Amino acid sequence: MDITWYLVLSALIFAVGVAGVLLRRSPLVILLCLELMLNAGNLALLAFSRSLGNEEGQVFALIVMVVAACEVVVGLGLIVAAYRRRIPLNVDELRSLRG
Amino acid sequence: MEPTTYGWLVLAFPLAGSVLIGLGYRLLPGRSAGWIGTAAIALSFAATMGALTQLLDLPTEERQLTSSLYDYASAGGLDIQLSILVDPLAVYMCLVVTGISTFIHLYSVSYLSSDRGYARFFSYLNFFVFSMLLLVLAGNLILLIVGWAFVGFASYALISFWYRRTTATEAGMKAFVINVVGDVGLVLAALFIFRELGTLDLLAIFEAAPEEFSTNESVAVAIGLLLLVGAAAKSAQVPLHTWLPDAMEGPTPVSALIHAATMVTAGVYLIARFHPVYEIALTAADVAAIVGLATLLIAATIALVVTDLKRIIAYSTMSQIGYMVMGVSIGAYSAGLFHLMTHAFFKALLFMAAGSVIAAMANRQNIDLMGGFRRALPFTSATLLIGCLALAAFPGTSGFFSKDEILAFAEHRGGFYWVFAIGGYVGALLTAFYAFRIGFRVVFREPVPEARELEQGHLVHAEPENPATGEKEDTDVGFPGPEHHIAERAWPMRIAMSVLAVGALFAGFVQVPGVTDTIHEFLHGSFEHSGFYEDIPSDAAEWRGLAVGAVISLAGILLAAIVYLRRPGTTAGLVERFPALHTFLERKWYFDELIDAVIVRPALGFGRWADRTFERYVVQGLVLGAIETARGANAAVRVAQSGYLRSYALLLVVGFCGLGVYFLIAGGS
Numbered sequence: 001m002d003i004t005w006y007l008v009l010s011a012l013i014f015a016v017g018v019a020g021v022l023l024r025r026s027p028l029v030i031l032l033c034l035e036l037m038l039n040a041g042n043l044a045l046l047a048f049s050r051s052l053g054n055e056e057g058q059v060f061a062l063i064v065m066v067v068a069a070c071e072v073v074v075g076l077g078l079i080v081a082a083y084r085r086r087i088p089l090n091v092d093e094l095r096s097l098r099g
Numbered sequence: 100m101e102p103t104t105y106g107w108l109v110l111a112f113p114l115a116g117s118v119l120i121g122l123g124y125r126l127l128p129g130r131s132a133g134w135i136g137t138a139a140i141a142l143s144f145a146a147t148m149g150a151l152t153q154l155l156d157l158p159t160e161e162r163q164l165t166s167s168l169y170d171y172a173s174a175g176g177l178d179i180q181l182s183i184l185v186d187p188l189a190v191y192m193c194l195v196v197t198g199i200s201t202f203i204h205l206y207s208v209s210y211l212s213s214d215r216g217y218a219r220f221f222s223y224l225n226f227f228v229f230s231m232l233l234l235v236l237a238g239n240l241i242l243l244i245v246g247w248a249f250v251g252f253a254s255y256a257l258i259s260f261w262y263r264r265t266t267a268t269e270a271g272m273k274a275f276v277i278n279v280v281g282d283v284g285l286v287l288a289a290l291f292i293f294r295e296l297g298t299l300d301l302l303a304i305f306e307a308a309p310e311e312f313s314t315n316e317s318v319a320v321a322i323g324l325l326l327l328v329g330a331a332a333k334s335a336q337v338p339l340h341t342w343l344p345d346a347m348e349g350p351t352p353v354s355a356l357i358h359a360a361t362m363v364t365a366g367v368y369l370i371a372r373f374h375p376v377y378e379i380a381l382t383a384a385d386v387a388a389i390v391g392l393a394t395l396l397i398a399a400t401i402a403l404v405v406t407d408l409k410r411i412i413a414y415s416t417m418s419q420i421g422y423m424v425m426g427v428s429i430g431a432y433s434a435g436l437f438h439l440m441t442h443a444f445f446k447a448l449l450f451m452a453a454g455s456v457i458a459a460m461a462n463r464q465n466i467d468l469m470g471g472f473r474r475a476l477p478f479t480s481a482t483l484l485i486g487c488l489a490l491a492a493f494p495g496t497s498g499f500f501s502k503d504e505i506l507a508f509a510e511h512r513g514g515f516y517w518v519f520a521i522g523g524y525v526g527a528l529l530t531a532f533y534a535f536r537i538g539f540r541v542v543f544r545e546p547v548p549e550a551r552e553l554e555q556g557h558l559v560h561a562e563p564e565n566p567a568t569g570e571k572e573d574t575d576v577g578f579p580g581p582e583h584h585i586a587e588r589a590w591p592m593r594i595a596m597s598v599l600a601v602g603a604l605f606a607g608f609v610q611v612p613g614v615t616d617t618i619h620e621f622l623h624g625s626f627e628h629s630g631f632y633e634d635i636p637s638d639a640a641e642w643r644g645l646a647v648g649a650v651i652s653l654a655g656i657l658l659a660a661i662v663y664l665r666r667p668g669t670t671a672g673l674v675e676r677f678p679a680l681h682t683f684l685e686r687k688w689y690f691d692e693l694i695d696a697v698i699v700r701p702a703l704g705f706g707r708w709a710d711r712t713f714e715r716y717v718v719q720g721l722v723l724g725a726i727e728t729a730r731g732a733n734a735a736v737r738v739a740q741s742g743y744l745r746s747y748a749l750l751l752v753v754g755f756c757g758l759g760v761y762f763l764i765a766g767g768s
Contacts, residue, residue, distance in 0.1 A: 021748050030744075095742030 281332020323383025334366025395421030471546030531655025
């Protein structure tokens, strides 16, 4: 089975994710786009796993999902907290870490 | 038991005593600290006697025994063990140290009994004896240096014993600093020895030295001179002597113990111990002998004019140590060590008697204020006179035999060594004179008011004040205060002084030329390979020397009698006629000023320059420069930290793309 199309799809989703992270200002959308990138990676892993007949890739994808879930928990928690404190949800304005 | 086992016991008792008194002083009732301290030293003396008897059972050539407790350090060819060397020289020194110290402890039990620092005093005193014994018994140079430094510390602690007395603390610091100069010399000598001979073990050094070095090889001479620096600092030889007179700020028993009987003899011991090195480095030995001669003459002249009773005795100590250093340097080992022993007896006795007189004078030490104590203090006067007789080498007393043996050897050695004999006899005349300057002025002449009151049975009390500055003494931390102790009223003092008086009178008879030869025989085991040891003057020559010594001694005493008893105004007249000479001697040959000008002031000047110029411009410049550089660098880096999340993400993406492209190109080729 040819995995080219899977990889093309994966690359497309990843590109969408990157573009989202770079262009959008809302933290919520950036978080969504990060998920897209992670899952694009997952797709590539699964494709290779099937293609090479090696199950380790699938296990890897599962672990990435767990990590992604953790990351979302933290990220959403931060966003909710910022919202509650009436902090503008705009990453260009959240730059108090400027050196 | 083995002799070495006794050697360890000799060390163990004083250390145990010091620790016990030092830690348990709150629990010890009354005066028990003093008795514990005295008992510790007495036991140590008994152990020394044990070692002595064991050693005497062995054949002469087997009388050098070593014993090691454990490896202290072992690396790179260096093997340092906690080891002791028990040989005739070490045992002899231990006998002198523990024997004299026992009686000084006994004396102190009474003399310091109203002092607030009583337990502290005995803890220090035991520690001092321990250090001295460690120095003497050490089997390698490292342990010897440890003992050497301990002695320096103990003397600091005891000189500064009355620590609220500014002059005492300053004297303590002075002694410590000058002793450290000597320590540096000794350590450098040890380094040279290790580099050249590859060992620090004493016996190995003595075995290797004659094979490795040729006569007067420059390295050997350097080692000899560096050892001499150590010996001179510890034994108060010119020009490192200025601490000894100042050390009289401590309590009188301390002066007796440290600055007369034991500590100052460490340098003599060192030179005698390292005789295999000095017999190769003959130049260094000659320098040492010249130092000894210079010291004995300089100190004797100063002792003619000083008015502080204890300082006169201190200068006489310097002078007598000069004889010993001269003796062991020219090869008269047994004579020098014999004088060390007799001197320990009569000098400790003189200090004890002086302590009793000072107590009767309510802590005043100026001999111009003293006089006529013969009826008020009969016992003290008698012992003081015995001490003076022995110091003046009066025929038949101990000092007579020992001093003249050194001078007879100098004469016998020939060459330019007759200079030492002549110088020694000149010194002997001065010694006899200043000895009876003390004796006649304190004991005879018109009784002073203090003596008269004491004749009525009333001991004079006065508010104690520092004779040097006129400050009132702080009795809270342990100054005798209004209570003094004179030998007539305290039996431990009387016992100690009686024993030492017997020693001062009769100790000389152990070695009378042609009759007895005890010390020379006994020490033979330690000087087996010496070229000079058996090369002793004939009995006739020695008796000739003794006759000359007797005449000189009697002449000196007679002169003192004329000057101080028959025509009491003579000295004042002399002072008026030769004011420059008198000032010169009274200022102690300007040694303090010389050291001040040559070392202290340049060092201070350098310090000031370092503070004002070097610190301000160089050190500050470096520091400020470093700060500015760091600040500039971080300003450049800060620009990158914009705080824009998306720009960070972009950088990341660009970076990963770059990495990917790199791997594609690298993998493709």
